[in-house]
Amino acid sequence: MHGWTHTIMNARLIKTDHPADHTLGFVIEVDEPFEFRAGQSCDLTLVNPPHEDGKGSTRTFSITSAPSESPRLMFATRQTGSAFKRSLEDGLLGMAIEVDGPWGSFVLHDDAARPAVLLAGGIGITPFRSMIKDAVERRLAHAITLLYSNRTQSSAAFFSDFVTWSHVKRNFTFVPTLTDPPADSSWHARTGVIDGGLIAEQRGSAAAPIYYAAGPAAFVKAMRRALFDAHVRPSDIQTEEFPGY
């Protein structure tokens, strides 16, 4: 038995869009004040979903909007064809959703003297978008570097937000990389996976960074290996694994 109780809150779907290829963005509005820290997640349950497939109508999602926007919460997910996601894609505005949370300790550390290096694989960008937007809005002093890996640019959700914020926040560095770059010369940034070499390259002369990795399980596993290769201490690594991919 927990020594505490918490309330499941009611929310409604208010908007859907496509922030990248095969990616569904959606915004819900919670009926009451909802406090969370950038990087946290919550469990969403579709109350009366139009589609069902036996895998249940609850999923965990990282909140991709900033705390300042609450009680509106934005999420993003890859479209897999699951009944849960098809129900959201149908985008019945006003659809009832229950919110349980916020959960998790995948949040930016307090000590601004230590840089943050964020490693995002595909849809793993969701908690980082919240953290970076929050850092920009609250003028946090942390130096932040985002290494963002996608197959193609059109699959990289929120790409233009990071370009904008890299101009607004002095010590925010955006390092996108594509593993399946276009054959022509239209892509001018990095190509290839995030490996130990790329991670070591980002380390400045300041205090040792804290590293955050988020994405599908295979990505997080690859990042653990890359961080090991770059001689990063395990105690300086935080991870958020998205199961189901």
Ligand SMILES: Cc1cc2nc3c(=O)[nH]c(=O)nc-3n(C[C@H](O)[C@H](O)[C@H](O)COP(=O)(O)OP(=O)(O)OC[C@H]3O[C@@H](n4cnc5c(N)ncnc54)[C@H](O)[C@@H]3O)c2cc1C
């Ligand atoms: C902290 C956290 C944050 C996440 N954030 C995001 C996000 O921002 N965007 C996003 O797209 N996805 C996120 N996920 C993953 C998400 O919850 C789904 O698992 C994923 O999107 C696949 O859902 P699906 O409907 O496409 O797949 P399906 O195969 O239809 O669903 C996956 C099924 O497996 C179940 N399941 C998953 N993991 C486990 C487990 N460990 N043990 C038992 N059952 C399990 C789920 O409850 C569900 O029933 C997050 C997961 C976690 C834990």
